Amino acid sequence: xxxxxxxxxxxxxxxxxxxxxxxxxxxxxxxxxxxxxxxxxxxxxxxxxxxxxxxxxxxxxxxxxxxxxxxxxxxxxxxxxxxxxxxxxxxxxxxxxxxxxxxxxxxxxxxxxxxxxxxxxxxxxxxxxxxxxxxxxxxxxxxxxxxxxxxxxxxxxxxxxxxxxxxxxxxxxxxxxxxxxxxxxxxxxxxxxxxxxxxx
Numbered sequence: 001x002x003x004x005x006x007x008x009x010x011x012x013x014x015x016x017x018x019x020x021x022x023x024x025x026x027x028x029x030x031x032x033x034x035x036x037x038x039x040x041x042x043x044x045x046x047x048x049x050x051x052x053x054x055x056x057x058x059x060x061x062x063x064x065x066x067x068x069x070x071x072x073x074x075x076x077x078x079x080x081x082x083x084x085x086x087x088x089x090x091x092x093x094x095x096x097x098x099x100x101x102x103x104x105x106x107x108x109x110x111x112x113x114x115x116x117x118x119x120x121x122x123x124x125x126x127x128x129x130x131x132x133x134x135x136x137x138x139x140x141x142x143x144x145x146x147x148x149x150x151x152x153x154x155x156x157x158x159x160x161x162x163x164x165x166x167x168x169x170x171x172x173x174x175x176x177x178x179x180x181x182x183x184x185x186x187x188x189x190x191x192x193x194x195x196x197x198x199x200x
Contacts, residue, residue, distance in 0.1 A: 004197055008189030015185020019178045027163040045159050052154035073133045082133075083126055090121045 027042040034040075044051065072078055167174065 004193040007193045007196075008186050011189025011192070012182045012186035015188070016178050016182035018185075019181030023174050023177065026166075027159060030159050042159075044162060048157075048159070049155055052151040055154050056148065056151035070137055073137050079129065082129055083122065086125050086129070087118070087122050090118050090125070 025040075025042055027044050029041055030045045032039050032041040032046075
């Protein structure tokens with residue numbers, strides 16, 4: 001019976017080890033190595049530049065692009081938040097800064113007078129906010145290429161760090177893949193043992 005038990009165990013080990021090795025070879029060897037005339041290198045180290053290009057294109061086309069920035073800038077809710085910020089800073093400026101310039105200003109800039117001046121300044125600032133935001137968006141578009149930034153970051157990312165991030169993130173999934181290899185190997189080995197037992 002021992003020969004019928006060894007087969008499934010051996011096949012289970014081979015199935016587990018094959019998947020374990022395949023997962024490790026995603027990152028190892030990190031540098032190209034010549035083995036029996038073959039050049040071996042981990043998938044991620046070998047194709048890091050291609051991965052950087054692909055992720056850069058995905059980020060710009062699918063996640064963040066200049067149209068998204070324009071949409072945010074043109075959103076009325078965004079303009080309202082900007083107005084609240086301007087109102088807050090103008091009030092703070094009038095109360096804390098201008099009142100220190102001269103004691104007479106401190107006595108004048110109170111109550112309705114202060115509110116009136118604040119409203120005038122905020123209204124004036126609000127008139128050129130859309131134009132200012134539009135110019136800021138154009139400046140961002142001319143200066144920043146999201147795909148290029150992502151490419152540069154990914155290309156400069158250390159393989160050791162990338163490996164740690166991916167393995168920490170997918171630890172359970174990788175273990176499951178290893179176990180599936182072992183279970184499939186066990187199943188194949190069991191079928192073989194049953195077949196050989198019936199044939200003997």
